[in-house]
Amino acid sequence: MPVYEYEHSGEGCPSRGKAFEVEQNINAKSLSVCPSCGCPVRRLIPLVHVSTPVTDSKYKEMGFTKLVRRDEGVYENVTGTDGQSKYVERDKPETLKGLTDNIAD
Numbered sequence: 001m002p003v004y005e006y007e008h009s010g011e012g013c014p015s016r017g018k019a020f021e022v023e024q025n026i027n028a029k030s031l032s033v034c035p036s037c038g039c040p041v042r043r044l045i046p047l048v049h050v051s052t053p054v055t056d057s058k059y060k061e062m063g064f065t066k067l068v069r070r071d072e073g074v075y076e077n078v079t080g081t082d083g084q085s086k087y088v089e090r091d092k093p094e095t096l097k098g099l100t101d102n103i104a105d
């Protein structure tokens with residue numbers, strides 16, 4: 001059975017904000033109150049199903065290069081590190097300085 005995560009959400013609940021896990025049948029209704037203290041709870045969305053937008057710094061951390069189009073043929077390297085050009089212009093290979101190692105087609 002899948003495990004669902006709930007969080008105490010009741011105003012004035014002494015356990016407010018505390019999360020707990022409950023094993024439930026996939027077809028079971030989600031709990032509205034905590035089985036142990038009776039406070040209102042809300043079910044948290046399983047983390048694996050959350051699609052959080054990946055930040056530029058995260059991309060950078062993961063070793064990706066992200067280019068954002070700024071103008072016709074001009075791309076900003078938003079994940080640029082020291083030694084890499086900030087802007088990349090189409091048809092200008094010299095603006096790709098430091099990027100050749102990262103870009104794979």
Ligand SMILES: [Zn+2]
Pocket residue numbers: 008015034035036037038039
């Ligand atoms: Zn509780």
